[in-house]
Amino acid sequence: MMRTEIIKMLQTHRHDYISGEEISKIMNVSRTAVWKIINQLRQEGYDIESSPHKGYRLVSQSCDLNQSELEIALSGNDVIKRVVYLQSIDSTNKYAKELGHQENFESTLVIAETQTLGRGRLGRTWASGEKQGIWMSLLLKPTIQPTLAARMTLLAAAAVSEAIDAATGLCTFIKWPNDIILDDKKVCGILTEMSAELNHINYLVLGIGINVNQIEFPAEIQEKATSLKNVGGQDYNRLEIVVKFIEIFSKYYRLLIEENDFGTVIEYVVRKSATLDREVDVTAGANKRRVFAKDIDENGNLIVINESGEEEAIFYGEVSV
Ligand code: BT5
Numbered sequence: 155m156m157r158t159e160i161i162k163m164l165q166t167h168r169h170d171y172i173s174g175e176e177i178s179k180i181m182n183v184s185r186t187a188v189w190k191i192i193n194q195l196r197q198e199g200y201d202i203e204s205s206p207h208k209g210y211r212l213v214s215q216s217c218d219l220n221q222s223e224l225e226i227a228l229s230g231n232d233v234i235k236r237v238v239y240l241q242s243i244d245s246t247n248k249y250a251k252e253l254g255h256q257e258n259f260e261s262t263l264v265i266a267e268t269q270t271l272g273r274g275r276l277g278r279t280w281a282s283g284e285k286q287g288i289w290m291s292l293l294l295k296p297t298i299q300p301t302l303a304a305r306m307t308l309l310a311a312a313a314v315s316e317a318i319d320a321a322t323g324l325c326t327f328i329k330w331p332n333d334i335i336l337d338d339k340k341v342c343g344i345l346t347e348m349s350a351e352l353n354h355i356n357y358l359v360l361g362i363g364i365n366v367n368q369i370e371f372p373a374e375i376q377e378k379a380t381s382l383k384n385v386g387g388q389d390y391n392r393l394e395i396v397v398k399f400i401e402i403f404s405k406y407y408r409l410l411i412e413e414n415d416f417g418t419v420i421e422y423v424v425r426k427s428a429t430l431d432r433e434v435d436v437t438a439g440a441n442k443r444r445v446f447a448k449d450i451d452e453n454g455n456l457i458v459i460n461e462s463g464e465e466e467a468i469f470y471g472e473v474s475v
């Protein structure tokens with residue numbers, strides 16, 4: 155908390171010095187305590203100049219993921235109230251689900267530098283190399299019917315795609331229902347899990363994995379996975395992408411929950427779809443079918459023309475072209 159406040163003060167006085175005394179007065183702590191935090195921040199990559207008579211001045215900041223920067227990005231956000239930043243965890247989805255079991259939990263962003271047991275759908279594994287990507291989960295309590303939860307996956311997909319494009323200038327596509335595609339390969343996967351009663355959601359967890367700065371992947375996914383760096387040829391700033399994502403996600407979430415507007419998301423998803431207007435294979439369990447992918451409807455279902463030439467809505471499955 156104190157760290158976050160000090161970073162905020164330095165950021166507001168960006169071009170000016172702020173004295174150690176002033177900071178210690180505002181924070182109501184000793185000047186030594188301030189000095190200790192300043193040193194910690196320096197170790198984390200914040201370039202803070204100090205002058206004996208003038209105080210401290212922020213020259214530049216690391217801008218990498220950390221608890222304070224995420225808190226600053228979320229301050230005033232009424233959709234996500236809390237952030238948990240972890241160095242290492244088995245799975246951010248598992249962590250978020252545990253929080254979801256607590257009574258009156260707050261909507262929370264859980265984010266980790268690495269996952270030791272990152273999960274995909276159906277118990278598949280998700281490669282989550284340390285500091286190489288964005289491994290995060292959003293714990294929410296959306297006031298929508300459980301039958302409409304698939305909307306949340308598409309909402310997250312739209313927000314991820316738009317945030318990556320805005321932060322990097324790259325051009326991503328969305329592969330229904332849960333992949334973000336860059337250069338025909340998977341750059342992000344989304345895993346939605348929830349606990350629900352018949353007519354209401356207890357909690358919903360949106361797990362999002364974005365490959366950012368990897369140059370290599372485990373052999374078994376090398377052919378189908380890519381990172382922003384692989385395509386853009388440079389390192390990308392993860393904090394910037396997360397901040398952009400939160401901003402866009404919150405906008406779409408408010409539209410859905412407060413104004414019952416999901417059309418804006420669908421319009422984006424259809425425009426950026428990697429799989430519409432063509433024949434695709436849809437696999438659900440052991441069942442694989444060749445169909446024509448026609449549209450995505452208001453509920454987030456994939457509308458296909460099936461083997462008998464009839465229109466059909468598909469709720470779940472895996473699409474490949
Ligand atoms: C997904 O599953 O695409 C959902 C992935 C969700 C990951 C996030 S990270 C934060 C949060 N915490 C978690 O534990 N999970 C979420 P699915 O559609 O089933 O795809 C999984 C398949 O993608 C694997 O079987 C691999 O073939 C491939 N894969 C694994 N790691 C990958 C990676 N880093 N990039 C691209 N593809 C990968």
